[in-house]
Amino acid sequence: MEMLLAGFASIFTVKTIMYILGGVVIGIIVGAIPGMTVTMGVALFLPITFGMSPILGLSLLIALYIGGTSGGLISALLLKIPGTPASIATTFDGSVMVEKGEAGKALGVGIVFSFIGGLFSAIVLAFISPFLAKIALKFGPYEYFSIALFSLTMIAGLSSGSLVKGLIAGMFGITMGFVGTAPITGFPRFTFGFYELDAGINLLPALIGLFAGAQILEYAGEKNKDNSNKAQVVDYKIKGFGFSMKEFISQIGNAFRSAVLGTGIGILPGLGASVANIAAYGAAQKYSKYPEKFGTGIIDGIVAPETANNASTGGALVPLLTLGIPGDNTTAILLAGFMIHGISPGPLLFTNHGDLVYAIFAAVIVANIFMIIAAFAGMRGFVRILTVPKYILLPVVMAFCVIGSFGVNNRMFDVWTMLAFGVIGYLMGKFGFGKAPLILGFILGPILEVNLRRGLMQSQGSYAPFLTEPISAIFLVITVIVVVMNVISEVKKARKRKEDIIGSVV
Amino acid sequence: MDIKHRDIYSGSFVLLFAVILFTASFRIQELMTEVKIGADFLPKITAVILAILGVTLIFQGKKDLKMKKNLDTQKTQNVLDDKKENKDYATIITLFLLIGYVALMEILGFIITTTVYLFLQFFVLTSRTQRKPLKLAIIAILISVLVFYLFTVVFKIMIPSGILG
Numbered sequence: 151m152e153m154l155l156a157g158f159a160s161i162f163t164v165k166t167i168m169y170i171l172g173g174v175v176i177g178i179i180v181g182a183i184p185g186m187t188v189t190m191g192v193a194l195f196l197p198i199t200f201g202m203s204p205i206l207g208l209s210l211l212i213a214l215y216i217g218g219t220s221g222g223l224i225s226a227l228l229l230k231i232p233g234t235p236a237s238i239a240t241t242f243d244g245s246v247m248v249e250k251g252e253a254g255k256a257l258g259v260g261i262v263f264s265f266i267g268g269l270f271s272a273i274v275l276a277f278i279s280p281f282l283a284k285i286a287l288k289f290g291p292y293e294y295f296s297i298a299l300f301s302l303t304m305i306a307g308l309s310s311g312s313l314v315k316g317l318i319a320g321m322f323g324i325t326m327g328f329v330g331t332a333p334i335t336g337f338p339r340f341t342f343g344f345y346e347l348d349a350g351i352n353l354l355p356a357l358i359g360l361f362a363g364a365q366i367l368e369y370a371g372e373k374n375k376d377n378s379n380k381a382q383v384v385d386y387k388i389k390g391f392g393f394s395m396k397e398f399i400s401q402i403g404n405a406f407r408s409a410v411l412g413t414g415i416g417i418l419p420g421l422g423a424s425v426a427n428i429a430a431y432g433a434a435q436k437y438s439k440y441p442e443k444f445g446t447g448i449i450d451g452i453v454a455p456e457t458a459n460n461a462s463t464g465g466a467l468v469p470l471l472t473l474g475i476p477g478d479n480t481t482a483i484l485l486a487g488f489m490i491h492g493i494s495p496g497p498l499l500f501t502n503h504g505d506l507v508y509a510i511f512a513a514v515i516v517a518n519i520f521m522i523i524a525a526f527a528g529m530r531g532f533v534r535i536l537t538v539p540k541y542i543l544l545p546v547v548m549a550f551c552v553i554g555s556f557g558v559n560n561r562m563f564d565v566w567t568m569l570a571f572g573v574i575g576y577l578m579g580k581f582g583f584g585k586a587p588l589i590l591g592f593i594l595g596p597i598l599e600v601n602l603r604r605g606l607m608q609s610q611g612s613y614a615p616f617l618t619e620p621i622s623a624i625f626l627v628i629t630v631i632v633v634v635m636n637v638i639s640e641v642k643k644a645r646k647r648k649e650d651i652i653g654s655v656v
Numbered sequence: 657m658d659i660k661h662r663d664i665y666s667g668s669f670v671l672l673f674a675v676i677l678f679t680a681s682f683r684i685q686e687l688m689t690e691v692k693i694g695a696d697f698l699p700k701i702t703a704v705i706l707a708i709l710g711v712t713l714i715f716q717g718k719k720d721l722k723m724k725k726n727l728d729t730q731k732t733q734n735v736l737d738d739k740k741e742n743k744d745y746a747t748i749i750t751l752f753l754l755i756g757y758v759a760l761m762e763i764l765g766f767i768i769t770t771t772v773y774l775f776l777q778f779f780v781l782t783s784r785t786q787r788k789p790l791k792l793a794i795i796a797i798l799i800s801v802l803v804f805y806l807f808t809v810v811f812k813i814m815i816p817s818g819i820l821g
Binding site for chain 2: 197198200201312314315317318321322324325328339366367369370371540541542544545546548549550552553556557560562565566569572573576580581582583595598599602603
């Protein structure tokens, strides 16, 4: 607790507070603009933090992350298009409420419960991660290997649609991780003669390219560009928070369930807000006393996804800070942010940079408070920005991508990397492959390999310790269970698809 | 590219990639260590898994195609499938613009290349009716100058300044 207060003290400077506020506002805008994701926003702003102190830089990035996760609901309601994948489920009931003329109420509910979800997860983060870090300090190569392997199985949850394609993307990610100096022995491999690749493919330009650079190529290929430029913004009125105390109380159970679910999904490596919001909506419907009303414009359908998506933010920071394994795409970029400042997240972070860790906790809480204030105060302004045409926005984003990738090492090579990954990202989208599994593979591949080889060196070639060390064994068992469950559900799906197609013919 | 065969194409690509990865793994140099697993171990495993996945994808794609064909013969022709994909000149032009942008930046510097790139890119992304050259040119110049000073002066980030710097 004292540490947390010290954390607050370290961010309560005028400059840091201003940066957090600015980050939240920009985050909300980025999140609200359809086609710009939180991941992209954080990636674009990462270069700005190069010249800042770690506390200032990371506070800004976290503010962007939290603002961005919240901003998606504005366009989900007022444009009826989710601004980010984190708000997909918000449109289910939200768009119906808007049609009924309850846009103000829907916005109020969304913002307030986003705040509650975010705060809940921030508290969970602050309480469980020091504890987890203490356990993680005892982890050796066996544990890390098994956790990385387990995290890889999360690819199944990320590969919406085709499991095979998700796995392929994940394997490509692992392959990307091979490039550069091989662990342990230190010989370069797969560098194709580029000395710039000796240190491996740089994570940051790759991420910027995949998530931001690819956008412009995708947009260029879209048809009916004329129509998409002027989006229809719904008019709305709002009084106070837009809903009554009675309605608030009726949602406490739903909000609590969604917050726990969202935080939990956030903690699982690889899964983030985009999974949390849909899962929470599903759970809310399942446990509701009136499941048939979902989709008809009830606030339960907004409370669940909006609480859960913000709750996933704090959750996603847990594995990042305690193990150095990011919980979702955006925390993958935060990981790059840490590295730029020469800090590697993991259990040692808590002993070596305790002040920084608690400053981050404080920043998460402050950012959530600013989010609710900024969202209510600045709503009308944000809505206006939604109408900036994309043909101006995306080329400017591209210029930012160039600056950002160049700034990593001050060399053009990274800009080319960014461009290459922009093309890869575009092609992946075109052929129906997800980008999230790729990132997960890219980050986890090296962790997997280093720890496998380190472990085998320690055990002098014996695989037994991977199974006999208790924590390692537990994760391996869970891994097997997850894999088996996925295979079963995949087989079922394939069978059902066959029946559907046959059924539709007959 | 037609959408019907995309799984077969991408599956074949994955398979090819896996074969290249596997063969390239043999060229990894390494000191002999006592441990059996070297720097080529995981790449080889990954290559094998990728090959299996690639074949699965081709197989799935073929099966889907067959089912769709069955549907097509029994029902009316699927209109969507029949429609030819728009040849995406805009995407290809954008790609070349980007390559030119990055290639020229080190020589000409950020401000000049960005202004030119933005202007041309605006042009590519707008339809004929939206194109107001003067307005777009002013936006392009303003943005590049503003962004340059914002990053170099306020955020103190290195940007290639080229011949102007």
